[in-house]
Amino acid sequence: MLNTNRKKLLEVDGLKQYFNKGQKTEVRAVDDISFYIEEGETFGLVGESGCGKSTTGRSIIRLYTPTAGRILFDGEDIARIRSRAEILRFRRDAQMIFQDPYASLNPRMKVKDIVAEGIDLHDPAKNARERDERVYRMLELVGLDESHADRYPHEFSGGQRQRIGIARALALKPRFIVCDEPISALDVSIQAQVVNLLQDLQKSQNLTYLFIAHDLSMVKFISDRIGVMYYGKLVEVGPSEEIYNYGVHPYTESLLSAIPLPDPEYERSRKRIAYIPQPPGADAKLRAVAPGHFVYCTEAEATAYQEKRNKRVCS
Amino acid sequence: MAVATILNVRDLHVSFDTFAGKVRALRGVAFDLHKGETLAIVGESGSGKSVTGRSIMRLLAPTANIERGSVLFKGADLLKSGEKRMQAIRGREISMIFQDPMTSLDPTMTIGNQIMESYRKHMRASKGAARARALELLDIVGIPDAKRRFSHYPHQFSGGQRQRIVIAIALICDPEILIADEPTTALDVTIQAQILNLMKDIQKKVSTSIIFVTHDLGVVANVADRVAVMYAGRIVEVGRTDEIFYSPRHPYTWGLLCSMPTLYETGERLYAIPGTPPNMLHPPAGDAFHLRNPYAMGIDAKEAPPLFQISETHYAATWLLDPRSPAAEPPEVIQKKRRSLC
């Protein structure tokens, strides 16, 4: 359901995020990527472990100062704001559900205070009772309950911690959420519950998501468009069905061929396509191979990709 | 052919003392692990999978109480073994990949030293030999440029890289039993496939028995010989992988299989099991699943079902299997899926 005249809520343009810049240990975690997310849209980001997905998300909500590039959020360049007050104001609108739930929860705080942190900061409750009520409501939305509110993070299972992180992010009622592996530690039924919740909130409040995940079946299910990253670069981007069915970049193909399916017979006979990394050509950039579908390649490669894609559509 | 058993877990009950009361995390977990097999444990978040693994390793929080049960390994009950014996076992005979890689890595120690540590301790290897072995494993688990990154600290790695370092540490001494708690959740599918193959190779080579905890049913279908399904501190169904996927018998297993996104078109609403997970401070009486079970009968609220045997290898704890119960069919989605496979 791509709506062509929605406004772009987020526009990332030429974003670079280097660590230890200029030193021997320099890591080019994100190396010149550009994409946009429309308001009310879910953009899925997938790619090899270590390719820079979390770094992209963290740069966007300004946990880092970008090395280069622009991050336009609702028209304002977030990459350039410096003061803490401005960053805090931005975070009312933009939140992140972190990949590592344990590391991102303060071990000395009770769950109810963790979830209420944002409420206290941005939209304080009138009294303790109202605060508790709001926290309980958030906990119930993610499949936890009142009895969990007075416990500490280490007293929870992995998936329960992940849901505390989700409740905390949602409590703030942001407009945009970076969901970094938000459901990987949950069983499929609770995954379904959380995904249904994210989609309901999206419909009712027009929320926008950057959804980072490894589970391609889920990414395809939840995303309007998907971006595929490899080694700090965005190598393919397009509508989710299009990428899932007609992804043509060799790395995308290897990813798609490795999705484990819940079917033992199929798994016994599956064939994987290995990806042998090739250095990109000099004039490589994102080029269209179909409407809205772009591949990082040279001009000559683009023609070949186009043919490959069209042949697959016809077969 | 008789199967050799390497580990027997019997009637394991574990609780935690908390501010709000006793959390009854395990309420009679029992299973056998066969030599050289991969047993997957799946189940609801909070159902006790990690606590089961940690109990075997005797690495529970100080607030935990092992109330009952036994864990037999090589003729001895690990629950009664002294700490000294456990230290010799951990990392050598039985090793565990913990669910949260960041908490099992020491943030103040370089990853090189962390990987070499257990090898030097258990194998009495020299520093040089340990370094060579550590670099070899880092290479195998796919950390590029391992030599240069040997002196980096955990926070300098991505989520999936940390997870692979933890995997390297667990495998370095070729353990007899590997307890892998969500070892590949932070990995993309291609690296995940590499790691799964690596585990299978090691298993073939040294006949490791693996307990594989995961939520990813695709991974289960790929690696498991048998599957155990947990709910509210108990194993409610166990069987060969084909039995669990193609003829599941417990209504919780049905609910789980119905929730898989592969069964739905974009824009549809995913099925989720109704209700919320049970509060383990006060686990429901009878069959703990009865409040959320559309197939529940009167007896479910009163009495916990025994494990009914379905085949030589397949068991499920649900009153639906009692001969006196009316016949119950699994949900349409699962049946359709089964038909589409024929």
Ligand SMILES: Nc1ncnc2c1ncn2[C@@H]1O[C@H](COP(=O)(O)OP(=O)(O)OP(=O)(O)O)[C@@H](O)[C@H]1O
């Ligand atoms: N603080 C840091 N210092 C140095 N290098 C870093 C730092 N944080 C991340 N990196 C490196 O940057 C690269 C990208 O990391 P990032 O966490 O963004 O990957 P990712 O795509 O999220 O991977 P995963 O799927 O494993 O979580 C990796 O090579 C990582 O080692």
Ligand SMILES: Nc1ncnc2c1ncn2[C@@H]1O[C@H](COP(=O)(O)OP(=O)(O)OP(=O)(O)O)[C@@H](O)[C@H]1O
């Ligand atoms: N230290 C602790 N103190 C109190 N309760 C605990 C503690 N550790 C675990 N629990 C509780 O024990 C139960 C089982 O937890 P466990 O970590 O084994 O779940 P799990 O099946 O591994 O779940 P997940 O899939 O979410 O990782 C949960 O209800 C959890 O809240």
Ligand SMILES: [Mg+2]
């Ligand atoms: Mg990450």
Ligand SMILES: [Mg+2]
């Ligand atoms: Mg766990």
